[in-house]
Amino acid sequence: QVQLVQSGAEVKKPGASVKVSCKASGYTFTDYYIHWVRQAPGQGLEWMGWINPNSGGTQYAQKFQGRVTMTRDTSIDTAYMELRRLRSDDTAVYYCARDGGWYQLLFWFDPWGQGTLVTVSS
Amino acid sequence: EIVLTQSPGTLSLSPGERATLSCRASQSVWSNYLAWYQQKPGQAPRLLIYGAYSRATGIPDRFSGSGSGTDFTLTISRLEPEDFAVYYCQQYGTSPPLTFGGGTKVEIK
Numbered sequence: 001q002v003q004l005v006q007s008g009a010e011v012k013k014p015g016a017s018v019k020v021s022c023k024a025s026g027y028t029f030t031d032y033y034i035h036w037v038r039q040a041p042g043q044g045l046e047w048m049g050w051i052n053p054n055s056g057g058t059q060y061a062q063k064f065q066g067r068v069t070m071t072r073d074t075s076i077d078t079a080y081m082e083l084r085r086l087r088s089d090d091t092a093v094y095y096c097a098r099d100g101g102w103y104q105l106l107f108w109f110d111p112w113g114q115g116t117l118v119t120v121s122s
Numbered sequence: 123e124i125v126l127t128q129s130p131g132t133l134s135l136s137p138g139e140r141a142t143l144s145c146r147a148s149q150s151v152w153s154n155y156l157a158w159y160q161q162k163p164g165q166a167p168r169l170l171i172y173g174a175y176s177r178a179t180g181i182p183d184r185f186s187g188s189g190s191g192t193d194f195t196l197t198i199s200r201l202e203p204e205d206f207a208v209y210y211c212q213q214y215g216t217s218p219p220l221t222f223g224g225g226t227k228v229e230i231k
Contacts, residue, residue: 044210044224045159045210045212047219061219095167107155107214108157108169108172108212109167110178112167114166
């Protein structure tokens with residue numbers, strides 16, 4: 001079945017960077033866009049951006065421009081999200097999610113990875 | 123940016139009852155590009171509805187979506203014990219950015 005499996009929890013100090021991975025299985029990785037969404041503790045969902053695994057093209061939410069980079073490695077069907085210059089308010093669960101469209105962006109998400117907790121604390 | 127306002131914040135109901143959740147947009151959502159997700163504690167969100175009314179694969183038919191323009195509704199016809207969760211709406215007609223509502227918690231009365 002279609003599955004996204006993310007890397008484990010991270011603890012980082014303010015100013016550091018974190019890189020979260022998202023390994024896809026059960027489908028052709030390059031056929032579907034991957035999005036990243038985060039959720040601060042007890043809060044709602046916030047979209048960060050997407051990557052096209054086929055071309056490597058990306059689009060980021062304006063809020064994260066300059067701090068986030070999304071990449072992929074098609075040899076191992078894995079997408080990555082790196083967030084730099086971490087602050088305490090970046091503490092959140094970070095999710096990857098597959099776009100609903102085959103070879104196109106439909107901007108609804110199914111399925112989601114299990115989430116990766118990133119804690120930023122001095 | 124389109125702001126999505128969900129109401130009520132919390133809905134207290136008993137199993138077997140009908141749940142009606144509202145999602146109101148600050149501007150018209152283009153082509154009814156609206157989705158609903160369910161999230162249980164400690165789990166990732168799960169897609170329920172896309173395109174305002176299309177059920178995702180494997181979603182029971184007690185879940186239904188309706189609405190257009192700025193007003194959308196998720197209805198759960200008869201609540202099952204596993205339906206008690208937080209529900210989020212999401213618009214994607216003016217991406218980027220796409221936005222989520224603040225969520226409605228459906229709790230056991």
